[in-house]
Amino acid sequence: MRRDTFLKSIVAMAAAGALPTLAQASTNLKLMIPANPGGGWDLTGRALGRALQDAGVAATVAYENKGGAAGALGLAQFVNASKGDPNALMVMGAVMLGGIITGKPPVSITQATPLARLTTEYNVFVLPAESPLKTMKDVVEQMKRDPGSVKWGGGSRGATEHIAAAMIAREAGVDPVKLNYVPFRGGGEAVAAILGGNVTIGGSGYSEFQQYIDAGKMRAVGITAPERIKGIAVPTLKEQGINVEIGNWRGVYGAPGITPEQRKALIEMVVKATRSKAWAESVVKNGWTPAVLTGAEFEAFVERDFASLRATMVKAGMV
Template sequence: MRRDTFLKSLAAMAAAGVLPVSAQTASAIKMMIPANPGGGWDTTGRALGKAMQDAGAASSVSYDNKGGAAGAIGLAQFVNASKGDPNAMMVMGAVMLGGIITGKPPVGLDKVTPLARLTSEYNVFVLPANSPFKTMKDVIDQLKKDPGSVKWGGGSRGSTEHIAAAMIARDVGVDPAKINYVAFRGGGEATAAILGGNVTVGGSGYSEFAEYIAAGKMRPVGVTSGTRLKGVNVPTLKEQGINVEIGNWRGVYGAPGITPEQRKTLIDALAKTFKHKAWQDAMEKNGWTPAWMAGDEFANFVDAEFASMRATMAKSGMI
């Protein structure tokens, strides 16, 4: 058979979906990032996209940032624009669950297809370099004197740093409803506010603040992990007598209405990427903890997390 005839035959077979998986060209992935550039979801989505290409799990990846309402705006757009699209993915995580609980948007995660959890990460609280406060104790002392005078900066309402701030207040005897929490649409905006001294204390995943901490532009005063983070000399909140521990995690969902076979293909592509050196390097660089979980197991995890987070937020006076 002539080469051009053979190639035309392959193209026809691919279009008909009858080629074996090994012979099919990797898909052009469309990645919804339901946050503004510069934050944890943006970093995760773009690192994942690059790793998918390096692993041969995607031929190309395009990105669409749509921030606001703890990811609810991007989620709604994803649902409306991607129905049945087997090449569409959306980055999400614990923050989105918190936003859904507090904001009660018309579109929820029940409309999209759970694929996999990728990473987990703990938050760090930091002070601007020129802050008059030096420690978390200084912040707590001021919080007890005048709760409204302490401006907590972080992600959207319902984010893990917002929940952590409410939990801290409750644990030290301050009404969580009185905390002055300033929500930002993305990690980039929150970082700028902290660097500019526009908030008293800021919170986010450690990876988002690491370079500013290393450069002396932010002073870390506590992490939300149960034990100190590996290679990070920052005391936990528990070490400082504050009984608060809360983690963050990030995962990926597929579009509404895809078939079980299409879902499996996406999960297989993510599994291949997860094992690849490019993704392993990205996790190490950003200080992310591997947390692979896929398919129905991931779906059940999200349901359990939703219930647990709702209970925590209710106890902390947030809902």
């Protein structure tokens, strides 16, 4: 089924009350968001929290933001403080895997309990509206002339937009080691840097930039998707002759040391949340692609993606 057809169907089902809900539960959940407010993980975590309540599987959801080191600081706090807690959740995704590869933190995602992949989102690159550069071709040409003069702004080192920028450099014949990448701890910081002209070009999920693109404060010049996305009027890198494609998926983990039964119960709660009206609305609003994968299949996916990301980063000269 086409993505746009699927999204229309789930919104219609939600509006008609056809998506299943439960009587209000008494569960009080704690959700770790390993990033500062305003970024993709923050949007995902809070959307998931609303959906868990809308689905009737959580009475309350308490959020905690802990940004830094591509999510490694939040991961460390989650692993150390939530052992055996069946009511603790943490959002994460491809960015965290990239950060673990580059930063080699003392904690590992394997110490937490994989529950479910939720969405996939592709990175959009934007220029400040007042930038003398108008297209991705302009950016690439300037980078060829002087790699250090192009400041790429985005998430932590190892984030998918960092990997994409290194891949673009490599495709352009520029040594990725010379890439001038400026990492930020949260989407809010990155947006401020782009709007203030403190970086040449910025990358992140479309949902983080949408309001500024719509307001004419940012100019979107490329997206890392394999083909154009319905409802997002941004050309792909591939159609501009840049053979770069990379997706940024996001998921949710449970605490270390929970029982198989507790893991199963959390997975069921998350799946019910993704069938709620609140989640359907968030998916459409943020331009996310639904990509639910749970349990052992999700765990195997993470292992494969970790290996794939590492290979890509080695090829791009990042590791």
